[in-house]
Every structure is written in C-alpha cells, then in structure tokens.
Amino acid sequence: MEREPPPSAPRRPTMRDVAARAGVSFKTVSRVVNGEPGVSAALAERVRSAVDELDFRPHPGARVLRRTDRRTASIALLLEDVANPFSAALARAVEDEAVPRGVVVFSASLDEDPGREREFVREFGARHVDGLLLAPAGADQSYLAAELRAGTAVVCVDRPARGLEVDSVLTTNTLGARDAVRHLVAAGHRRIAFLGDRPSIDTARRRFQGYRDGLGEPVDPRLVVHDLRAPGDADGAVTALLTGPAPPTALFTAQNLVTIGAVRALRRLGLEHVVALVGFDDFLLADLLSPGVTVVAQDPAAIGRIAAGLLFARIAGDRGPPQTRLVPTTLVRRGSGEIPPRE
Amino acid sequence: MEREPPPSAPRRPTMRDVAARAGVSFKTVSRVVNGEPGVSAALAERVRSAVDELDFRPHPGARVLRRTDRRTASIALLLEDVANPFSAALARAVEDEAVPRGVVVFSASLDEDPGREREFVREFGARHVDGLLLAPAGADQSYLAAELRAGTAVVCVDRPARGLEVDSVLTTNTLGARDAVRHLVAAGHRRIAFLGDRPSIDTARRRFQGYRDGLGEPVDPRLVVHDLRAPGDADGAVTALLTGPAPPTALFTAQNLVTIGAVRALRRLGLEHVVALVGFDDFLLADLLSPGVTVVAQDPAAIGRIAAGLLFARIAGDRGPPQTRLVPTTLVRRGSGEIPPRE
DNA sequence: CAGTTTCGTGACAACGTTGTCTCGCACGGC
DNA sequence: GCCGTGCGAGACAACGTTGTCACGAAACTG
Numbered sequence: 001m002e003r004e005p006p007p008s009a010p011r012r013p014t015m016r017d018v019a020a021r022a023g024v025s026f027k028t029v030s031r032v033v034n035g036e037p038g039v040s041a042a043l044a045e046r047v048r049s050a051v052d053e054l055d056f057r058p059h060p061g062a063r064v065l066r067r068t069d070r071r072t073a074s075i076a077l078l079l080e081d082v083a084n085p086f087s088a089a090l091a092r093a094v095e096d097e098a099v100p101r102g103v104v105v106f107s108a109s110l111d112e113d114p115g116r117e118r119e120f121v122r123e124f125g126a127r128h129v130d131g132l133l134l135a136p137a138g139a140d141q142s143y144l145a146a147e148l149r150a151g152t153a154v155v156c157v158d159r160p161a162r163g164l165e166v167d168s169v170l171t172t173n174t175l176g177a178r179d180a181v182r183h184l185v186a187a188g189h190r191r192i193a194f195l196g197d198r199p200s201i202d203t204a205r206r207r208f209q210g211y212r213d214g215l216g217e218p219v220d221p222r223l224v225v226h227d228l229r230a231p232g233d234a235d236g237a238v239t240a241l242l243t244g245p246a247p248p249t250a251l252f253t254a255q256n257l258v259t260i261g262a263v264r265a266l267r268r269l270g271l272e273h274v275v276a277l278v279g280f281d282d283f284l285l286a287d288l289l290s291p292g293v294t295v296v297a298q299d300p301a302a303i304g305r306i307a308a309g310l311l312f313a314r315i316a317g318d319r320g321p322p323q324t325r326l327v328p329t330t331l332v333r334r335g336s337g338e339i340p341p342r343e
Numbered sequence: 344m345e346r347e348p349p350p351s352a353p354r355r356p357t358m359r360d361v362a363a364r365a366g367v368s369f370k371t372v373s374r375v376v377n378g379e380p381g382v383s384a385a386l387a388e389r390v391r392s393a394v395d396e397l398d399f400r401p402h403p404g405a406r407v408l409r410r411t412d413r414r415t416a417s418i419a420l421l422l423e424d425v426a427n428p429f430s431a432a433l434a435r436a437v438e439d440e441a442v443p444r445g446v447v448v449f450s451a452s453l454d455e456d457p458g459r460e461r462e463f464v465r466e467f468g469a470r471h472v473d474g475l476l477l478a479p480a481g482a483d484q485s486y487l488a489a490e491l492r493a494g495t496a497v498v499c500v501d502r503p504a505r506g507l508e509v510d511s512v513l514t515t516n517t518l519g520a521r522d523a524v525r526h527l528v529a530a531g532h533r534r535i536a537f538l539g540d541r542p543s544i545d546t547a548r549r550r551f552q553g554y555r556d557g558l559g560e561p562v563d564p565r566l567v568v569h570d571l572r573a574p575g576d577a578d579g580a581v582t583a584l585l586t587g588p589a590p591p592t593a594l595f596t597a598q599n600l601v602t603i604g605a606v607r608a609l610r611r612l613g614l615e616h617v618v619a620l621v622g623f624d625d626f627l628l629a630d631l632l633s634p635g636v637t638v639v640a641q642d643p644a645a646i647g648r649i650a651a652g653l654l655f656a657r658i659a660g661d662r663g664p665p666q667t668r669l670v671p672t673t674l675v676r677r678g679s680g681e682i683p684p685r686e
Numbered sequence: 687c688a689g690t691t692t693c694g695t696g697a698c699a700a701c702g703t704t705g706t707c708t709c710g711c712a713c714g715g716c
Numbered sequence: 717g718c719c720g721t722g723c724g725a726g727a728c729a730a731c732g733t734t735g736t737c738a739c740g741a742a743a744c745t746g
Binding site: 026028031039040043062064066 | 731
C-alpha cells in the first residue's frame with residue numbers, strides 16, 4: 001500500500017490570484033498587464049505591486065489561445081546539425097536577432113534526413129511557432145505550402161526550397177567555387193581534382209558547377225570524386241588520387257570535413273607543400289596549419305542575420321513576393337592554395 | 344483608401360472540424376487522439392481518417408491548459424554560447440536524448456551574463472517548460488528555488504549551482520588540471536606557467552586548484568595569469584612571459600581559446616618546439632598542428648547525455664536527493680606536452 | 687422478464703487568458 | 717434639476733482542449 005503525498009501541487013500564480021491580492025477583478029489585472037488604457041493610476045499601482053509580490057507572469061498557452069494575433073513569440077531553427085560550426089554560427093546569429101524582439105528559439109538537427117525534416121516541421125507547426133528557419137534536407141519542400149497556409153512564416157537558409165516559392169538566403173556557391181578553381185588555374189594548375197559531398201545536396205551540386213566554370217576546359221572525370229561526407233572518406237579518396245596514375249597537382253575540396261580529410265591525407269603522404277589545396281568553407285585554426293589552408297570562406301553569421309530579418313518581416317505581415325538573398329564568399333589566401341604545380 | 348482583403352484568416356483545424364467531418368462529437372475525437380478506451384472500432388476509424396484528411400494536430404497550448412500533468416513536452420537549454428564547440432556538442436547530445444521522448448528544445452546563450460541568465464530562466468519558466476538545463480553564468484542561483492517550487496525541473500551542467508541544491512553534471516576539472524601539470528612535471532618541467540580564464544568562473548577556479556595540486560611545490564605568482572578570455576589576451580600574456588626574465592619552460596592553458604592564443608604566440612616566437620604546452624579542453628585539428636597539441640579532453644556529449652537523463656528522470660517524478668555526476672577527462676598526448684625542458 | 691451492470695457516446699465545465707458588452711457613476715450642458 | 721456623455725470597472729463569452737458526469741442501449745443477473 002504505497003502512497004505518494006502530492007507535494008501541494010505546484011502551481012504558478014494566475015490573474016485571479018493577483019486580482020484577489022489587489023482587491024480588483026481579474027479583468028483589471030489583464031488590462032494592467034497588457035498596458036491597456038482605462039485603469040485609474042491608483043488601481044494600476046495596486047495591481048503592479050501585487051504582480052511583483054507574486055512574481056506573476058501571464059500563461060503563454062492561455063494567452064495565445066485567446067489573442068487575435070495568435071502569436072507565440074517563438075521560432076524554430078531546423079539546421080543540418082547544431083554541433084557543426086557552420087550551423088552553430090548561424091544559430092547564434094539568429095538568436096541574436098530573436099532575443100531583442102522577445103522571441104525564443106527552438107532548435108533541431110536534421111542530419112540530412114528528409115523524414116526528420118518533415119516530422120520537425122509538423123511538430124513545430126503544430127506548436128504554432130510564428131516562423132520556421134529551415135535548411136532543407138529533402139529533395140522536395142512542396143509540403144510546406146500547408147504550413148504557409150496555416151500562417152507559419154518560412155525562410156530557407158543555405159539551401160533553397162524545391163517545389164515551393166519562399167524567401168531564401170544562400171551562399172554564392174557557384175561563384176565561390178569558380179573563384180577557388182580560377183585561383184588555382186591562375187597559379188598554373190591544370191590537373192585540379194574535385195572532392196565533394198553528395199550531389200543530391202544543392203550546395204554540393206552548385207560547387208561542382210563552379211568547379212567546371214572555373215576550369216574553363218573539359219573536366220577529367222578521373223579527377224572528380226563525389227559522395228564524400230566524413231574526413232575518413234576524403235582521406236581515402238585523396239590518397240587514391242595522389243598515389244594513382246596521372247595524379248592532380250591541386251585539390252579543390254568542396255566541403256569542410258572533406259578539406260580536413262584532405263589535409264590529413266596530404267600530411268601523411270608528405271605532400272602538403274607540394275600539392276595545392278583550396279577548400280570551401282573556413283574552419284578554426286586553418287591559419288595555424290603549415291601551410292595555412294587557403295579557403296573560400298562563407299559567412300554563416302550573415303546568413304543567419306539576414307534570414308532572421310526576412311523571417312521577422314514576414315511575421316510582421318510582409319506579403320511581398322519571395323526573395324532570394326545571396327551572401328558572397330571570400331577567398332582567404334593562407335599558403336596551401338598558392339603552391340605552384342610541381343615541375 | 345487602402346484595404347487589405349484578409350486572406351481568409353489562416354487557421355488550423357480543431358477537434359470540432361474533425362468531429363464535423365467524422366459525424367461525431369468533438370469529445371470522441373479527443374478520446375481517439377489521446378488513445379483513451381471506450382470508442383468503438385468503427386467510429387475510431389472514421390475519426391482517424393478525418394484526422395488524416397484535415398492533417399489535424401491538437402493545439403499544445405489548449406492541451407497544456409487543461410491537462411492535469413501540465414506537461415509542455417519542452418525543455419530549455421541555457422549555455423554559455425551555442426556557437427562555441429563545447430556548448431554545441433553538449434546541445435546536440437541533449438537534443439538526441441529529447442527527440443526520442445517527443446520533447447522539443449529551446450536554446451539560448453548566456454554570454455557569461457548573470458542578468459541574461461535570470462531573464463531567460465524567468466522567460467522559460469513562464470513558458471512552462473518541463474525542465475531547464477543550465478550552465479550558470481551568475482554567482483548565485485538561489486533564485487531558482489522559485490522555479491523548482493513552481494514545478495520546473497532543473498539540472499546544472501559544466502558548473503554547479505551556488506546557493507541551491509540541484510542535480511549537476513560536471514567535468515573533473517581539478518583532477519584533469521592536476522594530471523596535465525603532473526604530466527609536465529614528469530617530463531622534467533619545474534617552471535610551468537598557468538594561463539586561465541576569470542577565477543570567478545567555477546571551472547577556471549578549479550583548474551587553477553588542479554594546477555597547484557599538480558605542481559606539488561609553491562606557486563610562483565609571476566607564472567600565473569588569470570582573466571584571459573579571447574585568444575588575443577592569451578597571445579599577449581604568453582608573449583610577455585616568454586620574452587620576460589626567467590621564462591617558463593612549459594605552459595598549462597586552462598581554457599580552449601587561451602590554448603589557441605598560446606599556440607599563436609609560440610608560433611610567432613618560433614618556440615613551438617621548445618616550450619611545452621598542455622591545454623584544457625580539446626579542439627578540432629589539434630592533432631594536425633606541428634607539434635600536435637597535447638590536451639586534457641573533456642567529453643561534452645557525455646555531459647549532455649547524462650544531464651538530460653537526470654532531467655527527464657526528475658520530470659518523470661524522481662524526488663531523490665540532488666546528485667552530482669562527474670565526467671572524467673582524458674589526457675591526449677600529441678607532442679606539445681612531451682617536449683622536455685630546455686637545458 | 688424485471689432489475690442491474692456495463693459500455694459507448696455526448697453534454698458540459700474548466701483551464702487562464704483576451705475581447706466585447708454592460709453597468710454605474712461623476713460630469714457637463716441647457 | 718434633468719438628461720445625455722464619457723469613463724472606469726466588472727461580468728461574461730470564447731479560444732481548443734481534457735476531465736467529469738449523465739444518459740440511453742445493450743448485455744448480463746437471478
């Protein structure tokens with residue numbers, strides 16, 4: 001016979017409690033809390049001190065239920081992985097836009113899983129977030145139309161939505177990659193390898209396009225490797241390329257972890273001062289390696305800042321046509337990209 | 344004369360809409376949605392298909408208002424800065440515990456600001472999150488007692504709460520720092536500098552204590568520098584130490600960014616193969632620098648995982664005494680910590 | 687076969703808030 | 717001194733859901 005004595009059912013104070021303490025009706029409390037006019041100064045003061053004494057805060061659930069604007073003052077941030085530096089920097093920038101507006105941020109990681117993307121969108125839609133900031137994982141976002149109709153604002157970051165017109169904030173992937181490759185070409189390289197992520201990912205495809213543009217001559221398919229995700233994959237691919245016949249004299253690595261894998265491989269082969277390397281996306285300490293790693297740097301904070309700005313404009317009622325904003329890249333020369341071809 | 348035709352007031356379907364479509368009372372819908380017994384198979388099926396057709400999802404605000412357990416299936420994560428790798432890895436681990444439980448995660452950055460800490464706690468408390476995972480920024484957390492009374496579970500991560508007994512998950516800071524310094528002592532070093540963050544931060548203080556323990560002899564105050572935050576600070580401090588009289592033969596850097604600043608300084612002075620270095624907290628690419636940077640690695644993912652476990656146990660009703668769980672560090676030898684003293 | 691139990695279903699109140707409506711009263715105009 | 721006017725304040729409904737209760741029909745009991 002076990003019995004757990006309920007420890008006096010924890011409860012936060014409500015407007016009724018405040019009203020009782022101040023000796024007014026609970027509607028008067030509502031008026032004071034919401035700054036509505038039509039309350040005498042004396043009563044308002046009594047209410048305010050009762051609010052302070054009880055540490056009253058209005059219940060957001062009840063509030064959203066009744067309010068006409070239906071705002072929850074919350075947004076959701078759906079990124080590839082909150083632990084990766086690009087996503088994390090973007091998330092922080094979004095938070096910095098949200099907090100001054102009194103808006104809180106849900107965050108979630110999609111792990112390139114379209115199923116997870118849809119589940120999270122559904123979940124946060126049901127929770128009535130005011131807006132959704134999404135880095136799409138799946139190949140089709142037309143399902144988002146239902147959320148837009150239900151009144152949830154949506155802005156895509158890093159990758160555009162497919163099958164639906166919404167605001168997007170993207171890196172100039174094609175141009176950035178083209179610049180990287182042209183930089184190598186300008187140093188005299190002709191055999192430049194491309195190492196990239198899965199081409200089903202929009203950014204990976206665009207960077208490959210930029211590689212082709214930058215080369216300016218037909219691509220040698222033996223110098224192209226796709227579908228690399230982890231540093232280990234890249235390490236293997238680079239090792240195979242450089243120990244095989246007709247090795248490249250330069251590498252263009254089109255993703256963060258691929259770049260790191262390539263650095264590991266070059267180091268192990270003792271070729272880090274012989275084979276040139278330019279990576280897409282900057283990373284911490286790239287300047288302290290020897291040679292420093294030349295990269296095409298993205299600006300995740302700018303993406304987050306701009307995207308949050310667009311989202312809050314939509315939430316505030318902007319009904320203009322969908323916009324695409326492009327955030328430029330910067331070529332950062334650190335040494336590895338300036339190695340001339342071996343002769 | 345401007346007029347915005349309201350675009351048919353976006354609205355999500357409610358139980359009433361589902362009920363109308365299925366030809367039942369809305370209470371029957373509630374029963375089916377919540378899996379309560381006492382609904383005939385035929386009706387339940389009708390309701391389920393109406394739910395699917397309308398893509399109905401119950402309104403969480405209304406639900407929490409009425410439910411006896413008052414659960415919102417949400418938690419808040421209050422960390423130093425979601426963009427820093429330690430916090431980001433911790434956040435990801437927490438998400439991985441929350442998602443399978445159907446719980447969503449708010450995240451926020453405190454930036455070592457006690458005011459921000461209190462505001463966020465207040466905000467998320469008012470939003471009735473089920474639990475709060477907090478890396479305290481302020482010197483006193485006794486104010487949390489009010490949240491606990493109101494029924495919000497709280498677990499501290501990385502740093503203990505002060506002025507209040509709650510569950511905490513901490514790194515073995517003192518032991519880890521002691522091991523690092525002993526490692527240098529074992530290599531023959533006697534003049535080992537300490538470079539750390541503000542001693543008002545619990546972890547910084549403990550790491551300094553570990554330094555003293557590891558030295559085993561009186562500390563030379565000229566080799567101790569506190570209050571370093573950014574890499575630039577550390578760079579300057581290291582430069583001053585090494586170009587001054589009686590320079591140290593080894594450095595113990597007690598924080599991530601400080602370690603990076605120290606590496607920069609050593610590199611600039613050309614002493615990276617002469618002065619030994621052990622850092623507290625691991626970082627990406629530490630192994631690719633030359634020499635590789637020896638560190639005392641923390642395990643932020645384990646901290647997040649364990650803390651989330653404790654939090655969900657509390658939310659589920661665990662009323663046991665507050666626990667403190669310690670997560671051990673690992674000394675990772677990569678070269679910089681194995682340099683013998685210059686003779 | 688009357689009386690009782692069970693079971694499926696719906697009516698209704700309540701959660702804590704905001705929006706609308708009404709009421710009482712002091713005030714000003716004639 | 718009478719009546720509209722305005723204004724402060726409360727009563728009440730409603731938001732979308734869950735918990736409680738009541739009802740009618742079917743299924744048991746003796």
